[in-house]
Amino acid sequence: MRIAIVTDAWAPQVNGVVRTLTATIDELRRRGHTVETVTPDGFVTWACPGYREIRLAFGQSWAVAHRLEQFRPQAVHIATEGPLGWAARRWCLDRGQRFTTSFHTNFPDYLALRTHLPARCFWPAFRRFHQPSSAVLTATPSVSARLAAQGIRHTKPWSRGVDPAIFRPGAPRSALRRTTGPVMLHVGRVAVEKNLEAFLALDLPGTKLVVGDGPARPMLATRYPEARFLGTLHGAALAEAYRAADVLVFPSRTDTFGLVMIEALACGTPVAAFPVEGPIDILGPDGSGLGGRRIGAVDPDLARAIRIALTADRDACASEGRRYGWSACTDQFLAHLATEREALAG
Known part of the structure; x- marks a missing residue:
């Protein structure tokens, strides 16, 4: 399958989102799927205000659309609600391409901490982002319940894993x-x-x-x-x-x-x-x-x-x-992908 994965979170960022995506992509490719990643390292980026380690690719809608048109994906997964995510969402809606999204990071609460505004101020944008997706992939039942309380009810499970070859018990030598x-x-x-x-x-x-x-x-x-x-x-x-x-x-x-x-x-x-x-x-x-x-x-x-x-x-x-384990997580990811196109309205 030809799978496009769009994410605003990518290396050199070090976080659970990046580790989840890279592990899933590695497993998908190991199984013979063709994966195209649309990530900030392929574009001109600017430092996120207040968090210079995060680079965001603003104003890249045309370039994202060109990348996706060239790749001709059978399935699209939009992992983050950043500029690249919004651009990919627009491309999918314009072409009747069904897509999935995921809710990795509780940005409404993060934004509330940084701006001192109530989290409810930010939820409408997140509802709008996820509403047209075929499914919103979430890591736990608690996250699904939180999203349901905010009017996002079309969630599906996508757990997380570890690499047992690296993360295993043993006598500490450090x-x-x-x-x-x-x-x-x-x-x-x-x-x-x-x-x-x-x-x-x-x-x-x-x-x-x-x-x-x-x-x-x-x-x-x-x-x-x-x-x-x-x-x-x-x-x-x-x-x-x-x-x-x-x-x-x-x-x-x-x-x-x-x-x-x-x-x-x-x-x-x-x-x-x-x-x-x-x-x-x-x-x-x-x-x-x-x-x-x-x-x-x-x-x-x-x-x-x-x-x-x-x-x-x-x-x-x-x-x-x-x-x-990452194998079972990838099974979940594949099971929820949306692969058929919808008829364009009008």
Whole structure:
């Protein structure tokens, strides 16, 4: 099948959206599908206001249309609600090409945090974006319920996975183990929407490690000098950081899934988080996941969640992490693609 995937989130960004898309594309190509990616690296881009690491391709509707016309896709998936996503949406509607979208990132809440406006101000644009799609792919039932409450009801499941060749349990060899007390790790963008300060401000014995980069890093590194900011890690180095940690702390209240949680679990590391969508979907309301043994904890008191998660069974964590594979996720993705054209109105 000839599949076009359009996304405003792409390398060199490091986040769950990019990892999900690249893993899915690799699996699609391995199965013999022809995949065309329409991404910002193919266009002139500008830095996103307030977030220079993100490059956005504004004013590229003609170029996006030309790329899609040349490729002649049998299926189109629009992964993000950015400028490229809107341009691809317009091309599909103009030509009667059915398409799917996905809701990876809770942008209404992110925008509310950055602008101090209510999230309800931003939902109409997102409803408009997703309304004509054949299906909106979501990672968890909680996200589907959130979208349904906002009038977006045509959702379909598209879970997430990990690479078991990289993210697996093992004896930690990292120098990160040579620290004081339990090792508490955070992995993700260092940005306001990740609520990282809720973790760094905790008065707990042990060592706080932060893997990742972002606009809030200079301020947080100055404010919390006892924490170690390690920058961005990939692949085997990232897996080693997970294995070296006694607990992954996931303080975000706005993520739709949290790929780092299942990566940590696959390495045998328990997770502590707030009881919000994403963590509850993965860890369960009592921290026992699907296997019935403790793999972490969710609690309104993040310090308490950390203390409970430190008692988790690392073998149970690894077993839970093995439930998530990219092959099954790609099966879901393919099952929901829209491949036929609609008759043009008029």
